[in-house]
Amino acid sequence: MPDICKKNIRNGNKIDMMEEMIVKDSNGTILNEGDSVLLIKSLKVKGSAVTLKKGTLIKKIRLTSDSEEVDCKVENMSVVLKTCFLKKK
Secondary structure (H helix, E strand, O other): OOEEEEEEEEOOEEEEEEEEOOEEOOOOOEEOOOOOEEEOOOEEOOOOOOEEOOOOEEOOOEEOOOOOEEEEEEOOEEEEEEHHHEEEO
16 A cells, blocks of 8 residues: 655644555455556547457556556556556456
């Protein structure tokens, strides 16, 4: 699980706050950096004529700052996918 470190300044003092972000797939399984996932639904890619088919294996996902999105490479394109369309392999 990735940790996001935020630094806040209050009254001239720096305070470190650790916020733990948990990313889950459509089944509630926790996703980690570098996991492989499967698409559970065919998706059209905006700005492209490509359609990602149901069952497509996506390797080496990268987590983003949003717990509902992951970044990955599919068919030589870098795309951001919603976790509600993914299932951990």
